[in-house]
Amino acid sequence: MNTKNSITTNDKKVYLVGSPNVGKSVIFNYLTDSYALVSNYPGTTVELSTGKILIEGQVVRLIDTPGIYSLYFPISEEEKVTRKVLMTGNPDLVIHVIDAKNIEKMLVMTFELLELGYNLILVLNIIDEAKKLGISINTELLSNILGIPVVGTVSITGQGMRELFFLISKMVI
């Protein structure tokens, strides 16, 4: 990791995690400044992007991680890196992004993250395509069942991004 740009300050750290192709990087780009830093994780070619969000004058670091299928059974290099940064990176908040079309399968990782005790937000992204398939999810009920905030988003249009921003603010500041 580029030492000049490493996360060494007392800034709050928020990690975006989830399976490949669920929209983590689109969300990352939406929420952070445009000069996100991309760095290779030491010893691998797996990239982590880091960007800044300014909340009430305080810098919050958002870290975009490579897509993974499981935290408990990391197989690929990406999974090992994401697992390691979560375990050692001292997250103040973890945002689990899932594809609303595939909710049952993807909630497995939500439970893994809950079990590991992270301060967690669940983002149900791609609800536009889910809707086309006749899938509608009661986010309030899901939030009550899981005991964490849940927000429905269409990251490519910005839908739900404001709500996500406010949830992040509430949970890290």
Ligand SMILES: Nc1nc2c(ncn2[C@@H]2O[C@H](COP(=O)(O)OP(=O)(O)OP(=O)(O)O)[C@@H](O)[C@H]2O)c(=O)[nH]1
């Ligand atoms: N229809 C729709 N497409 C989306 C939405 N969010 C992201 N996408 C598309 O999904 C694809 C994957 O988005 P990325 O942001 O690269 O996904 P990722 O989670 O970062 O993927 P990895 O980095 O491989 O883990 C892109 O083609 C996006 O345009 C959404 O809300 N609706």
Ligand SMILES: [Mg+2]
């Ligand atoms: Mg990505």
